Amino acid sequence: MKNNTNWSIDTAHSEIAFKVKHMMISTVTGHFEDFQATAKTNGDDFNNAILEFSAKTASINTKNKDRDTHLKSDDFFNSEKFPEMTFVSKSFNGDTLVGDLTIRDVTKEITLDAELNGIAVDPYGQTKAGFDMTGNINRKDFNLTWSAVTEAGSIVVSDKVKLVLDVQFIKQS
Template identity: 80%
Template sequence: MKNTNWTLDTVHSEISFKVKHMMISTVTGHFEDFQATAKTEGDDFKNADFNFSAKTESINTKNKDRDAHLRSDDFFNTEQFPEMTFVSKSFDGDKLVGDLTIRDVTKEITLDADFNGVAVDPYGQTKAGIEAKGEINRKDFNLTWGAVTEAGSVVVSDKVRLVIDLQFTKEA
């Protein structure tokens, strides 16, 4: 069977994360500059190959000071490590397994995934939608900055929840 290539529709896609702040609230952020591709053997996406990259400089948490701190060596060190990447190993429609690289660390992660199907838009383009969620420990990827409040609360949780919503366009 012939491979089908899919490109990311960035207007209808988002890569975001959620992390506890002082263990009492949740901060949400996302990456504004990212790309992804998929390669399938049909329109069902079973065993699809996914490649993803995001420019770490494009992080946005709606707070300029926090974003500058996240770009520093305390976290992403965007000068030395300008991209984070994900390369899939397997996708069965429910689980997406692959290698996530942040900074100089690559680790296998498993995301819960929902393949939402394929549809043709009003312009005749074939689209496919996928949602994935999971959790990583930021310290596993050398994002090790830490501070504690006077009351003993952790300022930034080690656990980071990933929320990924992707829409792909089938290449002609």
């Protein structure tokens, strides 16, 4: 099958977010503000699409400056040494997206549940495709190993991280 249609992410209508339990009682949500993604498809059919994604780790935003600074440090992303995280798909069947996620210097295969919300033409004549994608990773698999325990024995940051991607692609002419 020949991939012959190129799509680029519509960053104004997309969000790359993560959720992680804090002290096992509440959930902290963060997102990356600087990211890019492309898709190559056979026409408008996203089955077997090739997707590539990258985000600047220093663009992390959890609405808490001190926490963001900590996340950019070597305890987590080490944004200075590893400025980008990347994802390259291996397979996509419309429901499941499988690919290699690289954070820091570790690459692991991950699986995301994917739902195509639809393909539509906007008022400006641009064809757009919208997806919701979710999945879970263990942050320690990617050397994001910082850990602490409260006086009561609660883990401060869960190892499990939920990925939540709401993305819209624009068909390139």
